[in-house]
Amino acid sequence: MLEVKDVRTSFKTDRGLVKAVDGVSFTLERGETLGVVGESGCGKSVLSKTIMGLLPSNASRSGSIKFEGQEIGGPSIKHMRDFWGTQMSMVFQDPMTALNPVMKVGKQITESLRHHLDVSREFANETALQLLSSVGIPEPERRLKQYAFEMSGGMRQRVMIAIALACGPKMLFADEPTTALDVTVQAQILDLLEAQQAERFMAMILVTHDLGVVAGRADNIMVMYAGQSIEMAPTRTLFSQMRHPYTEALLKSIPKLNQASHTRLDAIGGRPPDLVNPPVGCRFAPRCPYAQAKCHQEAPPLMVHDTPGHEYACWFPVGTPQGAEALAKNQGSIGTAVGGQ
Amino acid sequence: MSEVAPMTEASPEPTQEEEEATKRGLGIAAWLAIGWLGCMVFLAVSASFLPLDDPINGSIRETPGVSYFTEGHIFGNDLLGRDTLARVVVGTSTSLSIAALSIGFGTLIGGFVGLVAGYVGGRIGTALSAMFDILLAFPPLLLALTLVSVLSPVTETDPPSRIKRMLVVALAVGLVSIPILARITRANALSWSQREFVMAAKSQGAKPFRIMLREVLPNVVPAMLSVALLGLASVIIVEGGLALFGLSINPPDPSWGNMVASQVDDLGETPHVWIVPSVFIFLSVMSLNLLGDVVRDKFAVREAAI
Amino acid sequence: MTNRYRVRFAKGVAAVLAAGLLAAACGSDKPGTPDSTNKPTSGTVGEKPTDKKPQPGGEISYGLEADTAGGYCLPEAQLAIAGIQVARAVYDTLMIPNADGEITPNLAKSMTANADNTEWTIELREGIVFHDGTKLDAEIVRDNLLAYAGLYAARSPLLFKFVFGEYTKGVETTGPLTVKVTLNKAWPAYPWFLYGSGRIGILGRAQLDDAATCNKNAIGTGPFALKEAVPNQRVVVEKNASYWQKDADGVQLPYLDKITFVPQEIEADRLTALKADDLQIMHTSSSNNIDDLRTLSKDGTLASIESNKFGExxxxxxxxxxxxxxxxxxxxxxxxxxxxxxxxxxxxxxxxxxxxxxxxxxxxxxxxxxxxxxxxxxxxxxxxxxxxxxxxxxxxxxxxxxxxxxxxxxxxxxxxxxxxxxxxxxxxxxxxxxxxxxxxxxxxxxxxxxxxxxxxxxxxxxxxxxxxxxxxxxxxxxxxxxxxxxxxxxxxxxxxxxxxxxxxxxxxxxxxxxxxxxxxxxxxxxTNWSIASSPKVHGILGPPLPDGSKPSDGLATGHSLLGLWIEQ
Structure with missing residues (x-):
């Protein structure tokens, strides 16, 4: 349903052109969930906004985005208005700021309903009521007449989801939908999204910095680094045979239930590269414990290696003899390649 | 419908801050200001129904220029035997109408232009705000003076009617207030346009005009209201300034400014004739400024360079 | 404050069409409490003779009712009383009126007509020089008179063309100091027009022929020379040490070293400034001021001369x-x-x-x-x-x-x-x-x-x-x-x-x-005019005129500054 090919997005800034998304391709079918994972600033949020066409005016995009066979990746976003809401919609990270503080939540739901579907006020209200109860909000009649500031964070996010779902989109972007929420509520919201996605048979792109969030929920996972996709695989495959050292590092940074509570987590040393002047070769190389001279000179191509459907870009992949050798070599010569000062 | 985890948490308690804000109320000063302005509005609206003396044709055969609390004249009368109370009440109606009309006009145009400049941004926004800056570079009184002269040239024999003259003055002052209101609206619209809910609305397919009016505008209103209240105060003063140049409404119709201006060449002769409207001007301007500040504080309107 | 009133009282501009054509209608102001002092003026009152000898030197500030925005290119200027008063410092007219309502020679030594009053011969005084050192001679006077009539290429007068243009047939020099004016019709009162309410001053060549800055480049033969003119602020004039008149004791006129003219449109403020000694002399036609001045001069706080003689x-x-x-x-x-x-x-x-x-x-x-x-x-x-x-x-x-x-x-x-x-x-x-x-x-x-x-x-x-x-x-x-x-x-x-x-x-x-x-x-x-001054200021109406007669005591066209002196 969604076919993204070599999409690039850059922003004009005073420092130069920031290449926030630099050649990403993937496909997504109806009913599937794609998890997009990476650190902050890796371009994952920009990617979803690029596809949605919600970029600010100083951004430019190229490449091809086909939605149900129709090209929507052009420079003009005027026609996107027909897609927004009905074909694709988005749940934002922070429900505090994503709801209009001076408009009743009921109004915010019915606005787009009435706008797109041209339904009567009564019907729109009825639908809003159903939507609110379907996202698990008790006493929906009362809530409809409330303002955002009268609700808790979790409830606001449910309202956001209700708004996003109002016009029955075929595709939902969830951009860090739980980051701003309490841990106890995160799972509820994720479950809600998953349930709605299944029920409505939507395609969903779940953007997060937390591999743990997508672990049980996404069909496929794309790991992004410095604006590029560096590893993509079905979820099970990715967790069982991850190949990219960055994916490994991300995984190591998630707390695990079976670890002792005081186990030290591995943080990834160093910082993501400057997207105005990205390093030559593999962009992760400066921070990579496996990196060899070749990595600093030549960028590894993103390609399928052994398992079908599992593609990655690395010269010395994790779990391969080359990788093990490279790691050993680096551990022998202390501190050569490990970036991170 | 699928199973959905029910909400477990209770709706949040109002935060401490919110509670304080509610408790704090408006304060005595603000209520006094509202009271005074309420009286002024009442006088302005009912001026023609109140049992007042003729504010235009005085009793020139009576003793003129008598002071406060003289028989039949609480605020005395002027040198043409006209009751100061009657004139100041009718003047209230004139001055407030001019203030309300011009700020209404300025808010409408300035608010719209500022909203567009702030929301659309880009080159249009830059061009518009450059325009405001140019307009703001002119001293407002001078600009108003010029505009009144241009809008109401005195070449014809027949002087413009009171209503026409009032509209001209209001239009001139309103034009002057446009860049001020546009600028503050733009600054606020700019910051609100970058909020996520605007993008959220956009991602739901709302059209720019709709977003501007439904999403951005309501959030900008408090700032506009605050500035408009201060603007009303300024207009009252500017009207007085215009009157000094003989460019407010035409005599013999009274306005606060006209009444003060009529005495500037000799403040000592019949002081009550200018002191009474001056007190009206002073209290009204102070009240409006106070309320403007209250609105700003209440809504935490962001300061923008005016 | 000065600027705020600029628009309203363009009194300087007012007299576009001259002769004190000020537009503020009837005498104005307020009723006072009925008082024995509230009497209409009649003639000129308030002049106090002093037996003190004039003291040369010193300077004074003179409060005027308006600034003269257009400057002092006299044939083209539009002078109201404030402008006339400054012009009388810098320029001399050929003729000047006396207290008896007669016109007498000033820069001219004599002015005579033929039998039917169609030819006028003006003989000039000898040895008079302009501020720039050039001599007053028949040629410059001829060109001035042509300029006022609109017959001189360098100048384009407005009002004065109406006054002189139709009548002036020609102006010619008949000697180094003699000018003959030929008129189209008989005009016995022609000498009065060469006073022209003090507006027909004789300009030096450098000003008369100045195409661009005639209004600023003031050069006359008058008792004072223009030093500085700051619009809306002040006009400063300084003594012309080689002026052609001396007083009866042979002392060089004028007495004062310097006069600073200060425009102050608000009548009440001008009087306040005089009381505060920021000004030492001022003119006013405001009834309020005149009424107050009557009281003030009675107790000696200030002096004032009041007149409606020859008034507007x-x-x-x-x-x-x-x-x-x-x-x-x-x-x-x-x-x-x-x-x-x-x-x-x-x-x-x-x-x-x-x-x-x-x-x-x-x-x-x-x-x-x-x-x-x-x-x-x-x-x-x-x-x-x-x-x-x-x-x-x-x-x-x-x-x-x-x-x-x-x-x-x-x-x-x-x-x-x-x-x-x-x-x-x-x-x-x-x-x-x-x-x-x-x-x-x-x-x-x-x-x-x-x-x-x-x-x-x-x-x-x-x-x-x-x-x-x-x-x-x-x-x-x-x-x-x-x-x-x-x-x-x-x-x-x-x-x-x-x-x-x-x-x-x-x-x-x-x-x-x-x-x-x-x-x-x-x-x-x-119109009542009053010249109010500090009691230290004397000689407001001026010394006797060149022909020995008493100077005019009308104040509507200003007064002579020749005899003005201040006790030091």
Missing amino acids: VSYLLLNGTKPPFDNIKARQAVAYAQDRQLGNERLSRGIAALAQGPYAPGTPGFLEDAGYPEYDLAKAKSLVAEYKAETGNDIEFTYTFSSDPEGVRTAEFLQTLMKEAGITVNLNPVGDQSTLINLAIGRGQQAIGWRNHPGGDPDTNYVWWHCDAKEGPCDNLVNFGGWNDPEINALLEQGRASADQAERKTIYENLNREFAKKLWNLWSNY
Whole structure:
């Protein structure tokens, strides 16, 4: 349903052109969930906004985005208005700021309903009521007449989801939908999204910095680094045979239930590269414990290696003899390649 | 419908801050200001129904220029035997109408232009705000003076009617207030346009005009209201300034400014004739400024360079 | 404050069309408590003779009622009284009036006419030099006179072309110091016009021929030389050490080293500045100031000389070409409805001298009673009814006036008075004087508040009233009323042609009575002028004139600065 090919997005800034998304391709079918994972600033949020066409005016995009066979990746976003809401919609990270503080939540739901579907006020209200109860909000009649500031964070996010779902989109972007929420509520919201996605048979792109969030929920996972996709695989495959050292590092940074509570987590040393002047070769190389001279000179191509459907870009992949050798070599010569000062 | 985890948490308690804000109320000063302005509005609206003396044709055969609390004249009368109370009440109606009309006009145009400049941004926004800056570079009184002269040239024999003259003055002052209101609206619209809910609305397919009016505008209103209240105060003063140049409404119709201006060449002769409207001007301007500040504080309107 | 009032009181600009044509109507201001001091002025009062010897040196600040924005290129300038006062410091006129209402030679040594008054020979004094050192000779005087008549290429005069252009046939030099003026018609009062209310100063060559900066580059033969002119701030003049006049004791004139003229439009503020000694001398025509000055000079705090001699007259300038004032009944109705005495009490503290005609006291033609209508409401009402019967209309007119506080009060008072008689007045305030004057030039008004006709020789008013056309509206553009009155035309012509003073007096008295009958203008009052000063300042009216006669004690065209001195 969604076919993204070599999409690039850059922003004009005073420092130069920031290449926030630099050649990403993937496909997504109806009913599937794609998890997009990476650190902050890796371009994952920009990617979803690029596809949605919600970029600010100083951004430019190229490449091809086909939605149900129709090209929507052009420079003009005027026609996107027909897609927004009905074909694709988005749940934002922070429900505090994503709801209009001076408009009743009921109004915010019915606005787009009435706008797109041209339904009567009564019907729109009825639908809003159903939507609110379907996202698990008790006493929906009362809530409809409330303002955002009268609700808790979790409830606001449910309202956001209700708004996003109002016009029955075929595709939902969830951009860090739980980051701003309490841990106890995160799972509820994720479950809600998953349930709605299944029920409505939507395609969903779940953007997060937390591999743990997508672990049980996404069909496929794309790991992004410095604006590029560096590893993509079905979820099970990715967790069982991850190949990219960055994916490994991300995984190591998630707390695990079976670890002792005081186990030290591995943080990834160093910082993501400057997207105005990205390093030559593999962009992760400066921070990579496996990196060899070749990595600093030549960028590894993103390609399928052994398992079908599992593609990655690395010269010395994790779990391969080359990788093990490279790691050993680096551990022998202390501190050569490990970036991170 | 699928199973959905029910909400477990209770709706949040109002935060401490919110509670304080509610408790704090408006304060005595603000209520006094509202009271005074309420009286002024009442006088302005009912001026023609109140049992007042003729504010235009005085009793020139009576003793003129008598002071406060003289028989039949609480605020005395002027040198043409006209009751100061009657004139100041009718003047209230004139001055407030001019203030309300011009700020209404300025808010409408300035608010719209500022909203567009702030929301659309880009080159249009830059061009518009450059325009405001140019307009703001002119001293407002001078600009108003010029505009009144241009809008109401005195070449014809027949002087413009009171209503026409009032509209001209209001239009001139309103034009002057446009860049001020546009600028503050733009600054606020700019910051609100970058909020996520605007993008959220956009991602739901709302059209720019709709977003501007439904999403951005309501959030900008408090700032506009605050500035408009201060603007009303300024207009009252500017009207007085215009009157000094003989460019407010035409005599013999009274306005606060006209009444003060009529005495500037000799403040000592019949002081009550200018002191009474001056007190009206002073209290009204102070009240409006106070309320403007209250609105700003209440809504935490962001300061923008005016 | 000065700037705030600039727009309103462009008094300097006011006199576009000259002769003190200030537009603020009737004398104004407020009624005071009835007081024995509240009497109209008569003639000139307040001059206190001093037996002190003048002390040369020192400087003073002189408060003026307005700045003269247009500068001092005299043939083209539009000087009101403030400008005239400065011009009298920098320039000398060929002729100058004395206290007896006669015109006497000044820069000219003599001025003589041929038998039919069509050729005038001006002989100049020897040894006079301009501030830039050039000599005053026949050639520069000839070129000045040509410039005033609009016959000199470098200059394009406005008003003075009306005054001189039609009459001046030619000007030629007949010797190094002799100039002969040939006129088209007899003009016995021509010497008066070479005083021209103090506006016809003789300019130095460098200024007269200055194409671009004539208005700033002031060069005259006057007692003071222009040092600095800052618009709206000050005009500074310094003593001309080689001035051509000395006093009776042989002391070089002028006495003062420096005068700083300071424009201060607000009458009350000017007086305050004088009291604070920020100014040492000022002029004023405000009734309030004059009333206050009477008290202040009585107790010796300040000195003041007050005069309406040769003054201007304030009046309602009507348009005689349009309804309602093309009908004498309407003019009469307004005249009878005008309770001028009440206005004087209410607006001028009762000190204004009500006018019977255009000629102020001291001017030939002045009459204590010219038969001008006295206030009579019943008569006014019946005239309104007659007008209605005749034309089918009520009397309604628009009154245009200068929108300063005095002007506004006067207008509102007029409106209320007229209402008593059933006459509707619409008020049309005008912020700047030039609009008012342009309106008058186009005869767009119905009635304007006006002030004009300073005294001296009554023939000077010929230009304002005379029409050449035998019928129809007046072909003279500066007859702002547009009326064309055969009797008045005839009297003006007789007055101009006659050289017999007694006969002229009768002619102008008849003219005065004719005006009271025809009511083309509705007279209000004669303007009072007062020169107020610190008691240390003396010699305001100046030393005797070059021919030995007493200088004019009229103040409407300023006063001489020659004899001014300050105790040190």
